[in-house]
Amino acid sequence: MSEPRVERPGLYYPKLPTTWWLRNTNYFLFMLRELSSVFIMVFLVLFLVELYRLSQGPKAYGAYLETLRAPGWIVFHVVALAFALYHSVTWFKLSGVVQVVRVGERQVPPSLVTAASFALWAVVSIVLLWFMVRG
Amino acid sequence: MATRKTSEPFWWLLFAAGGMVAALLVPVHLLVNGLAVPLGWTSISHARMLALAGHPLVKLYLFVLIALPLYHWAHRFRFVLEDLGLHGWRTPIAILCYGGAVAGTVATLWVLWGI
Amino acid sequence: MSDATITLEVTRYRPGHDREPHPQSFEVPFQKDWVVLDALNHIKDRIDGTLSYRWSCRMGVCGSCGMMVNGVPKLTCAAFLRDYRPGPIRVEPLANFPVIRDLVIALDDFMEKLRRVKPWIIRAEEKPVSEGEYRQTPAQLETYKQFSMCINCMLCYAACPVYGLAPAFVGPAAIALAYRYNLDSRDEGYRLREPVMSDAVGVWECTFVGECSVVCPKGVDPAAAIQRSKLAGATDWLLSMVMPWGGRR
């Protein structure tokens, strides 16, 4: 933890209000991006519960799926899906900037790295979809 | 704080790995397991789901899918709380967030073990 | 001169006099080719000679004229009045810094941080001048060039909520500069800068809000420099776990 700064007399020290993230669109979008992790986490916990109920037999599993059919949970999952997509998009965009890829001496442009990530995302999603839905 | 100094890269790596897993895998699972199956757009029978989840490789996959993004959540949520002005509470916040992720990891192992 | 005018709401703060800064309105002639700095100069020359602010080059190189213009950190010598019509235009001191007077902020904190990252070429062993200069290929220059364009205007600090909340944070420009020297093929100071970078107030404080890179007038992209430094730091850490006997450089 940093020490509190020594304030010199005569100077005016501004305080950043806790509502700073409402000040401009970029700050607000940043907050949404960070909060997407909460929705993803809650979904994964629900999914874990589903796996737990799965291990308890067909009846428990069926009952749990029934619970998930409640409008409240459906709404939650729709919202969570929107946040998850937002996370993916921002993640791939930013990781293109963070991860410097070099071919020989030249740096691959971040936009190309991002495009490759999007392609990978699409392929992985389609494969998983096919794997889960067939049969 | 010496401990903070040395543990930061560790949590950041878990955060980065979890963020990648969440970005690549979570949307499609949300679509299928959160919406399509409950709404009956497609059905995965108990037997098939059990057979799937019982496979060791799938178990490993599920572990990665669930456990890693928990650290991604813990890291981001910790800093969101700090950014919202709870700077004075950073140590308890860090313990709660990362502790939550570790607890989630243990729970995941336990559930997957039982399948 | 045309008859059109535009209003500037300028923050005033007189130390010892005012408890808090407060805005004061000035009406200035509207000129198509005037920037906010021209309007401030007009106020100082013609309306109120006590108005205090910093500027020097008037051409976006010295980095001293940074202020908040309608809440956004800007070089006032590059912010045209015509882009803010019909006004009024709010002109405030750079956010997150202590205010000395009116639009003048205290720089010491930033200066100290700049020094702390040792922004110069460090050699394990200096070679004598007679052996000539340290040479570099264009490609080696290219790796860090973007990060060397910084003019120390501190707009990025004014845009950074992390710095605003915890002023101990080393901050965007200083880290970008450290990164610039770390990338330089002639430099051997990575290890010496590392304690500052991986300190409790170093790169790990950053939450990648990204606004520093948005407001930077020179396209430095400090946010990228910080995240890449994290990646480098984390990779280092991992290597030191796998092979405790040696790391990089």
Ligand code: SF4
């Ligand atoms: S990084 Fe950009 S915004 Fe920050 S001080 Fe340098 S030039 Fe100014």
Ligand code: FES
């Ligand atoms: S006056 Fe020098 S940068 Fe604006």
